[in-house]
Amino acid sequence: MALSILREIAECMQKSTFFSLMCDECTDSSNREQLVLCIRWLDHGNVKPQEDVIGMYQIDDISAHTIVSVIRDMLVRMNFSLSRCRGQCYDGAANMKGGNTGVAKQLLDEEPRALYTHCYWHALNLAVGDAVKHYKVVKDALDTTYEVSKLVKYSPKRDTALQTLKESLAADTPGFRTLCPTRWTELWEMSKDYVSDPAIKGRIIGAQFQFKTFRYLFGVALGQLILRHSDNLRKTLQSPKLSAAEGQRIVLMTVATLHVLRDDTQFDLFWKSLQETRTKLDVDDPRKKTVPRRYEEGSAEPEFFDVCKQFYCQQYYEALDLIVNAIQARFDQPGFKMYRNLQDLLLKAVKGDDYSECLNHVTSLYHDDLDAQQLQLHLEILQANFGLVDKTSVTERDLMSEVVSVLKLIMVLPSTNTVSERSFSALKRLERYLRSTMKQDRLNHLLLLYVHKDRTDSLSLTHVVEQFVNSSEHRLSVFGQFS
Structure with a gap:
C-alpha cells in the first residue's frame, strides 16, 4: 500500500518542471537516527506548491556524507534528476549548512541552482532565543514563570491547592493564568504549611517575593508584547503553501511592526496599561533606578533617572532593538x-x-x-x-x-521544513516504547500511510490485494485471481 502511494506521488511529480529538497533528522524511541526526506513540487495544472514526505531512513550517523548518500539514493529510486532541483531547506546545523562539506554545499557544487534556505521556522526560534538571552529583564521574568510552573505542576498537593483556588475564581478557564498575586500568596502560604524541605520552602518564598515586584510585571508584559508578534509570525511561516520569497516579505512586515512600536506614543500607551495592571494586581511601586556603576566614568556621583518611567522607557527600546536586530541577522541569508x-x-x-x-x-x-x-x-x-x-x-x-x-x-523555493517536523510527531505515535522493535521497512511504510491519509483512503483495496497475490506464485496458487 505504501509503495502504491509512492508510485502515485512519483507519477505526479514527473510532470513538475522543478522541485526542492527538504530533510531533517531525529532520534526515535529505539535510540536510532531517523532521516526524513520531503520534496516540494508544483502541480502541473494550477502551479500550486505541494509538499510530500517521501520516506524515513535509518542512518548510522548524521554526517553530511551519509545524508547526501541517502538523498542520492532517494532520487534514483524516485527517478528524479538533481538537475531539476532548484531549492534546499534544512536546519542550521553544521552538517547541513557547513560552508565546506555540508549537505547544502555538496549539492550546490553539483547543481548551483539548488539554492539553500535555512528553515525560517528554526531561524525565528534562534532569533527569539538570542534576543531573550541577551535581555535580562525578560529572561528573568520567564525564568521566574518557569520556576512557578515547576513548583506547582511537580507537586500533587500544590497542584490540588491551585485547582481549588482556580475553581473559586473561574472554573471554566484552563491553567493558572487567572490568579492574581494575592491569590498566589494564598497558595504559597498554604504550601509552606506542609513543606518540610528547606530548599523547596526557599524556592516558594522566592517566587512569592518575585510576584510582588514591579520588575517582574514589567518583564512579563514586555515579553508578551514582543513574543506575540514572533508567535504570530511563527504560525504564518508554518504554512506549506508559503514560498521563500513570501516568507521574507512576511518577516519584513513583522520587523516593520516592531519598528512602529519603538515610539514614545506607543510606550506611553504601554506604560499606562502597565500602571493600570499594577494597581489592579496590587504590585509594588516601581523603584527609582540608577545606571550601574561599571558604566559610570570618572569620580562623579552616580546618575539617577529623574523618574522611573525614563528608566523603563530605555529598557523598552532596548528590548525592541534586540529582537529586531536578531530577526534581521538570522533572516539575512545568501539566497x-x-x-x-x-x-x-x-x-x-x-x-x-x-x-x-x-x-x-x-x-x-x-x-x-x-x-x-x-x-x-x-x-x-x-x-x-x-x-x-x-x-x-x-x-x-x-x-x-x-x-x-x-x-x-x-x-x-520552500520557506520552512515543517512537513518533516510534523512527520516526527507521527513517528512518536507509530513507534512507542512498547512497540520499538519493528523493522525499518514496516516503520517507513506505516509512516507513509499515516502521513498521506487522503491518498491512503482513496486506495482500491481490490487492487492492493491483487498486487499482493500476484507478487508470489505460492499466494497466487492459494488465493487465485481477484476480479
Whole structure:
C-alpha cells in the first residue's frame, strides 16, 4: 500500500518542471537516527506548491556524507534528476549548512541552482532565543514563570491547592493564568504549611517575593508584547503553501511592526496599561533606578533617572532593538538576494519600472531554464495583460511561458521544513516504547500511510490485494485471481 502511494506521488511529480529538497533528522524511541526526506513540487495544472514526505531512513550517523548518500539514493529510486532541483531547506546545523562539506554545499557544487534556505521556522526560534538571552529583564521574568510552573505542576498537593483556588475564581478557564498575586500568596502560604524541605520552602518564598515586584510585571508584559508578534509570525511561516520569497516579505512586515512600536506614543500607551495592571494586581511601586556603576566614568556621583518611567522607557527600546536586530541577522541569508530578484522582476515588469538589473541576475543563474530574449518579450505581454492573467486558459498562458517559469522558480523555493517536523510527531505515535522493535521497512511504510491519509483512503483495496497475490506464485496458487 505504501509503495502504491509512492508510485502515485512519483507519477505526479514527473510532470513538475522543478522541485526542492527538504530533510531533517531525529532520534526515535529505539535510540536510532531517523532521516526524513520531503520534496516540494508544483502541480502541473494550477502551479500550486505541494509538499510530500517521501520516506524515513535509518542512518548510522548524521554526517553530511551519509545524508547526501541517502538523498542520492532517494532520487534514483524516485527517478528524479538533481538537475531539476532548484531549492534546499534544512536546519542550521553544521552538517547541513557547513560552508565546506555540508549537505547544502555538496549539492550546490553539483547543481548551483539548488539554492539553500535555512528553515525560517528554526531561524525565528534562534532569533527569539538570542534576543531573550541577551535581555535580562525578560529572561528573568520567564525564568521566574518557569520556576512557578515547576513548583506547582511537580507537586500533587500544590497542584490540588491551585485547582481549588482556580475553581473559586473561574472554573471554566484552563491553567493558572487567572490568579492574581494575592491569590498566589494564598497558595504559597498554604504550601509552606506542609513543606518540610528547606530548599523547596526557599524556592516558594522566592517566587512569592518575585510576584510582588514591579520588575517582574514589567518583564512579563514586555515579553508578551514582543513574543506575540514572533508567535504570530511563527504560525504564518508554518504554512506549506508559503514560498521563500513570501516568507521574507512576511518577516519584513513583522520587523516593520516592531519598528512602529519603538515610539514614545506607543510606550506611553504601554506604560499606562502597565500602571493600570499594577494597581489592579496590587504590585509594588516601581523603584527609582540608577545606571550601574561599571558604566559610570570618572569620580562623579552616580546618575539617577529623574523618574522611573525614563528608566523603563530605555529598557523598552532596548528590548525592541534586540529582537529586531536578531530577526534581521538570522533572516539575512545568501539566497535571499536571488529570491528578491525573482520577485522584483515580475513586480517591476507589471509596474512598468526598469527591471534590466533583475533580469541580468536571474538569467545569469538560470540561463538553462530561461531564455533572456523570450523572457523580456513575455514580460512585456504580462505588463499589457496583467489584469487578465488569472482568467486565461492554460493554452493562453503558453503565450507567456517564460513568465510562468519564473513564477514556478519563485513558488518551488520552500520557506520552512515543517512537513518533516510534523512527520516526527507521527513517528512518536507509530513507534512507542512498547512497540520499538519493528523493522525499518514496516516503520517507513506505516509512516507513509499515516502521513498521506487522503491518498491512503482513496486506495482500491481490490487492487492492493491483487498486487499482493500476484507478487508470489505460492499466494497466487492459494488465493487465485481477484476480479
